[in-house]
Amino acid sequence: MDSHYKNPYTPLSTEDDNTTSDTLPIQAQKNQVHANKRILALTTSLFLLCAGLGAALYYQINSACRVSYVSESSHIKVPHRAVTFLPHNEYTDQLPDEPGSVWDKLIPPGRGFVTAKRTRSGALAFEEHSSVSFGADSSREYYCISAFHQMHCLAIIYNAIFSKNHADHHHRDDHSDHTKHCIDYLRQSIMCASDATLEGSGVLGGDGTSVRAVDGWNNTHQCRDWDSLYDFASRHRMLDSDGIV
Structure with missing residues (x-):
């Protein structure tokens, strides 16, 4: 065996290592931004849905109260006046x-x-x-x-x-x-x-x-x-x- 034989080996560039390590955090940040946007959109949609349902429920209850009030107030409106009792x-x-x-x-x-x-x-x-x-x-x-x-x-x-x-x-x-x-x-x-x-x-x-x-x-x-x-x-x-x- 020739003592002068060497297995060819080329080490990875140190510059390439730095580039890859920098790219991974940036991509993760982008993914997090997109996720936050989706969460915000979903939260907003749920809020609007709840607000709409709440408004609809309030309207129905309020309408029912108004109808009930009108129904109960079917009395004749008669003005008051001061009258002194005297013999007649x-x-x-x-x-x-x-x-x-x-x-x-x-x-x-x-x-x-x-x-x-x-x-x-x-x-x-x-x-x-x-x-x-x-x-x-x-x-x-x-x-x-x-x-x-x-x-x-x-x-x-x-x-x-x-x-x-x-x-x-x-x-x-x-x-x-x-x-x-x-x-x-x-x-x-x-x-x-x-x-x-x-x-x-x-x-x-x-x-x-x-x-x-x-x-x-x-x-x-x-x-x-x-x-x-x-x-x-x-x-x-x-x-x-x-x-x-």
């Missing part, structure tokens, strides 16, 4: 059922019965009175305004108390001052409250005769200017009947 003898000097009684002037045409229809939101839209009959309409709802029902009941009580004991309604000098005071005080109290609670009506009767009537029970009251309520009832009246009893 004209209401105790005659019975409500006497011809031309001042009591009749307390009840509007239609006797407090009004008609309405439901809107899409569930609120009541009251109809203006018309002399033209449009026939039966199942979409119409019929109500009696509570304040006029109350006044009617007071008149009935007044008649029941005094007409039985006095054949001549024009001679009632023996009415106690206390009773007169209570009747007039109750009358003014009803007018002051002007309770606008709606009382649902039902059809009563048989044998070919039926009427719409109310008993006033099971209605929750929200316990206003009497003239405003009177005008409203007159404009939206169901019928042209009149009189307090």
Whole structure:
């Protein structure tokens, strides 16, 4: 064996080693940037999706609340005014059922019965009175305004108390001052409250005769200017009947 033989060997360049080691971190940085962009895009998309779902849910809930509020607020808006209670003898000097009684002037045409229809939101839209009959309409709802029902009941009580004991309604000098005071005080109290609670009506009767009537029970009251309520009832009246009893 020749002692002078040498296996050819060429060492790797030191410069090449440095280039490769520099390239790997740069590529890793680029990959990390792309990954961060993808994460940011995904996060943004999820945020927008959640925001959209949240907005949609809020709108639905808010809409439902608005509808519920409108439905529950289907009450007649009546302004308030200050009224000083004073004695009015004209209401105790005659019975409500006497011809031309001042009591009749307390009840509007239609006797407090009004008609309405439901809107899409569930609120009541009251109809203006018309002399033209449009026939039966199942979409119409019929109500009696509570304040006029109350006044009617007071008149009935007044008649029941005094007409039985006095054949001549024009001679009632023996009415106690206390009773007169209570009747007039109750009358003014009803007018002051002007309770606008709606009382649902039902059809009563048989044998070919039926009427719409109310008993006033099971209605929750929200316990206003009497003239405003009177005008409203007159404009939206169901019928042209009149009189307090």
